[in-house]
Amino acid sequence: MFVQILIYVYLGICAGMILFNIATALLSRCREHRSFRDGIHLELTVSQELDRLAETGAVSERHLRFMERRLRRVNGMAAFDAALECLCVRRPELTRSYLTALNGVTIALAEDYCRRDEIEAAYFPYIIRKYRLLDGQENEALKTMLLDLLHESSIYCRENAMQALYTAGDPAVLVRALRIIDASSLYYHSKLLSDGLLNYTGDTWELADALWEAFDAFQPWMQVTLLNYFRFSSGAYCEKIHALLNDPAQDDEVRFACLRYLGRYPYPPAYADLLRYATPSENARWEYAAIASSVLASYPGAETAAVLERNLYHPNWYIRFNASKSLEQLGFGYRDLIDVIEGNDRYASEILRYRFDVRELEERKEDAVCTTV
Structure with a gap:
């Protein structure tokens, strides 16, 4: 009798695990479907706004408020990312003008995302880097927020923030970032920095001049990092x-x-x-x-x-x-x-x-x- 009870308990546990796996798979499928649907809907919304931008040369305030609300959710940001991937291929110039018009929304979102947990905070600078939202922009507020992320313990936050700063084309802000990392007690692998500097999108000669000017102020490990960058650059x-x-x-x-x-x-x-x-x-x-x-x-x-x-x-x-x-x-x-x-x-x-x-x-x-x- 005792053996039969154990068998029934075992069968019940197995049945519960099967039901759990089925429920998890269904929920995952629903999330994927909802994410795909949201991406399509957001792509249509942004595409319509691009048409308006082409006609009037401006993005409506209503759309800006809508995007600020929508992008505060990580799912909304992921859908926006998927939409931009398509639009950057089909309408690259208009999409670039549209992203420039979203500058105020970007700053507001940066303040919000920087206060979140490490994974969500790391996602925002990834978007900045991917679509070069700092390229050619004198956006000191956004640069300051990215510099603040360099104090986070998560390497994902710090590395994504640096990758975003490389696209700013601003030697001064990169020197500030390297000084923050140099003074920090948090470990940062030298190769990440030397390889990352090779992704700099601005004038590399101006960057080199700025790095040489600040060279003596850095600790030896950072000096080695800069020398490795120089070795692979020129x-x-x-x-x-x-x-x-x-x-x-x-x-x-x-x-x-x-x-x-x-x-x-x-x-x-x-x-x-x-x-x-x-x-x-x-x-x-x-x-x-x-x-x-x-x-x-x-x-x-x-x-x-x-x-x-x-x-x-x-x-x-x-x-x-x-x-x-x-x-x-x-x-x-x-x-x-x-x-x-x-x-x-x-x-x-x-x-x-x-x-x-x-x-x-x-x-x-x-x-x-x-x-x-």
């Missing part, structure tokens, strides 16, 4: 980077970033210094020799070959590996380095053999692809 700063590299007052990580920059953009006046950094020293961190050994792949020459060959015998694996990789990239082969390969240092010989074997495998793979094609 080779026009070699002279400044070279001066930073030779400044002993700079943090080691900053100088490492300078070495990487000079590896991407060869700068002949720095060659002698790179050879010096590639030579291991007891008074310097081993990273200098490791990074400089990698950088020398961009500086072919007899002195480069001599330094790299010497580094093959260094006890530090990273220095040996980078030296072998640079020699391989410079075109050296088995015959050029036969003394090392057949020498008594097993580690130097093995790391060179490994690099040359990798190169041979890659060449075979390329030949196989060419033959197949």
Whole structure:
């Protein structure tokens, strides 16, 4: 009898779970249908207002009030997003004029969304970035609200706010944003910032001037971030980077970033210094020799070959590996380095053999692809 009761209880639980899943699926389907219907209705409403805008050159106050009420709900904002995706394709110029006319509504909504929970607060700057609502606009109120979001604990809020600020084309506001992040105790990954700065939509030379002007005021980790941005954006700063590299007052990580920059953009006046950094020293961190050994792949020459060959015998694996990789990239082969390969240092010989074997495998793979094609 007890076993039968347990079976009935188990069947009841299973039936309840099935009913719950069915109800959840039906509710989800209803929400999707309602969201699609709202999107179509809102698209028609906005499309009609675009017609009016084309005729009169203005958006009605009634429509502005309607949109402010509608967009205060996240579902309404999602429907508006779907509508704009279609309208931006069909009527791009009118849609841009329409979004400009919604500027007052945007500010009012920003004040509301910034007070909400993290997910909803993060959604609003996403819309600003997606449709570039700050592009070409002197909207200080909206920029200030985005800067306020940088104090939020959620990385989604902070990153979406930064992505929106990149579209403003305003170097001054970006410097303010970076100072807020630099002074904050909240963690922000350096790569998010260096990659994000590459999305800047304004004059990149003005941005670079503003960043260099504020450079010394930042902490070392932010300075490294900016140097990484410069490394991926332009080779026009070699002279400044070279001066930073030779400044002993700079943090080691900053100088490492300078070495990487000079590896991407060869700068002949720095060659002698790179050879010096590639030579291991007891008074310097081993990273200098490791990074400089990698950088020398961009500086072919007899002195480069001599330094790299010497580094093959260094006890530090990273220095040996980078030296072998640079020699391989410079075109050296088995015959050029036969003394090392057949020498008594097993580690130097093995790391060179490994690099040359990798190169041979890659060449075979390329030949196989060419033959197949």
